[in-house]
Amino acid sequence: MTDAKEKVFAEGFSFKKLFLIFVIGSIFGAIYEEVLHLVKVYMASGDIVWEYRRGVIYGPFSPIYGAGAVLMVLLLAKRNFSNLKIFIYGALLGGGFEYAISFLQETFTHTTSWDYSNYFLNINGRTTIPYMAVWGLFSLGFVKGVYPFLSNLIEKVPVNIGNILFYIILVFLILDMAISWSALIRSSLRRSGIPPITPVGKIYDRVYPDNVLAKAFPNMDFKVTGK
Secondary structure, eight states, X not given: OOOTTOOSTTOTTOHHHHHHHHHHHHHHHXXXXXXHHHHHHHHHHSOOOOOOOOSSSSSSOOHHHHHHHHHHIIIIITXXXXXXXXXXXXXXXXXXXXXXXXXXXXXXXXXXXXXXXXXXXXXXXXXXXXXXXXXXXXXHHIIIIXXXXXXXXXXXSOHHHHHHHHHHHHHXXXXXXXXXXXXXXXXXXXXXXOOOOSHHHHHHHHHXXXXXXXXXXXXXXXXXXXX
């Protein structure tokens, strides 16, 4: 039930606001990656190609960007840092987060979504110094302009409507992420020649075979890890 004392929806740095920032960041990240890919292909070949760039099977969400937005709020927006410190910390945060996600993805799912090995000043192919500078600029713009705007906009949502939307989206995304990432882990085991040992694994093999996952995540490189 909705707290009768709740007069402003998602006030301050509440979990509800952080979650909605996560959702907005996830949607923005997916659209940004898709537009960026379209531009790169067009510049290289003149072709117009729209390709999904998301981190889950269902919906236009890239949770990496959503998590990054939340980290910026918690570590940068809550503190009164100077613009220079926001840029530096944002660059380190963005680059470190990108590196960590790349490492974890490759370790647990044996897939990669990006490889910067041939890029200038790359760090183990997982991030680059120039990209970290972009993260710093993005962090500065987000903390100083985007977050205050989104925060104010979210707090204007009527409490009853906001709470209903919050719980619906929360449940949907939890299930979406759990299904998507466990399907990728099962795919890694399947490509290693490991058969399913539970009914859930058998369902995943039937509903989410590799060709389905390849369509859902066209930017992922599915590595063969076994026979």
